[in-house]
Amino acid sequence: xxxxxxxxxxxxxxxxxxxxxxxxxxxxxxxxxxxxxxxxxxxxxxxxxxxxxxxxxxxxxxxxxxxxxxxxxxxxxxxxxxxxxxxxxxxxxxxxxxxxxxxxxxxxxxxxx
Amino acid sequence: xxxxxxxxxxxxxxxxxxxxxxxxxxxxxxxxxxxxxxxxxxxxxxxxxxxxxxxxxxxxxxxxxxxxxxxxxxxxxxxxxxxxxxxxxxxxxxxxxxxxxxxxxxxxxxxxx
Numbered sequence: 001x002x003x004x005x006x007x008x009x010x011x012x013x014x015x016x017x018x019x020x021x022x023x024x025x026x027x028x029x030x031x032x033x034x035x036x037x038x039x040x041x042x043x044x045x046x047x048x049x050x051x052x053x054x055x056x057x058x059x060x061x062x063x064x065x066x067x068x069x070x071x072x073x074x075x076x077x078x079x080x081x082x083x084x085x086x087x088x089x090x091x092x093x094x095x096x097x098x099x100x101x102x103x104x105x106x107x108x109x110x111x112x113x
Numbered sequence: 114x115x116x117x118x119x120x121x122x123x124x125x126x127x128x129x130x131x132x133x134x135x136x137x138x139x140x141x142x143x144x145x146x147x148x149x150x151x152x153x154x155x156x157x158x159x160x161x162x163x164x165x166x167x168x169x170x171x172x173x174x175x176x177x178x179x180x181x182x183x184x185x186x187x188x189x190x191x192x193x194x195x196x197x198x199x200x201x202x203x204x205x206x207x208x209x210x211x212x213x214x215x216x217x218x219x220x221x222x223x224x225x226x
Contacts, residue, residue, distance in 0.1 A: 004156070031212075033213075033214070035216075040218060040219075041218060042119075042202065042216045042217055042218040042219055043157075043202070043216040045213055045214070045215075048213060058213065090156055090157070092156075092157075097206075097212035098145060098206030098207060098208070098212030098213065098214065099145055099164065099206070099212070101147065101159040101162060102149075102157070102159070102214060103159075104156030104157045104158070105156050106154070106155055106156045107155075107156055
C-alpha cells in the first residue's frame with residue numbers, strides 16, 4: 001500500500017541551482033497534481049496532469065516545469081531556484097479529477113538559500 | 114472565481130470540548146466539498162466529503178453538512194480528543210475549476226488534556 005511516494009523528504013538548494021522532485025503513485029490514477037504549501041497560505045496548485053502526456057498549469061506555475069511520460073510518475077522540475085520557492089511541496093493523485101478525493105504524498109521540504 | 118474561506122486559527126480546546134471550524138465557499142456551479150486533515154509531518158488526508166446540497170459527510174466523529182442556502186460546509190465534532198490535534202483544510206472542486214481542487218488556508222487545532 002505505497003500510495004503516493006515523494007522523494008526527497010528534505011532538500012537545501014543554493015540560489016540558481018536546479019533540482020527535480022520525484023513523485024510516483026501505484027494506484028493507477030490518471031489525475032496527478034503538484035501543490036506548494038506556505039505558512040498561513042493553504043495549498044496552491046502548481047501544475048496538474050489528467051493523464052500520461054498531458055499537463056497543464058495551475059495557479060502558480062512560474063519557475064517550475066513538469067512532465068508526465070507514464071501514468072505512475074509526475075516529476076516537478078525547479079530551474080534556477082529562488083528563495084521564493086522555499087516551501088513544502090506536495091504531490092497528489094486522484095482517480096476521477098474533482099469528484100474523487102485526493103491522495104497525498106508526505107511532502108518535500110525545500111529550502112533555497 | 115471559485116474559492117473557499119476558512120475560519121482562522123489557531124484553535125485551542127480542552128479534551129471533550131465541542132469543535133466547530135467554519136468554512137464558506139463561493140462557486141458559480143455545484144461544487145463538491147471536502148475536509149482534509151494534516152497531522153504533523155504528513156501529507157493531507159481526506160476526512161470527509163459531500164458532493165451535493167444537503168449531503169452530510171461524516172468520519173471519525175466529525176460531521177459537515179453541505180448547505181447551499183448559506184454556502185457553508187462547517188466542520189463539527191461533539192467531543193474532541195488530544196489525537197485530533199492537527200491542521201484542518203476545507204476544499205472545493207467543480208467543473209468551473211476544471212475539476213481542480215481549491216483549498217482554504219487551514220485551521221490549526223490543538224487539544225489539551
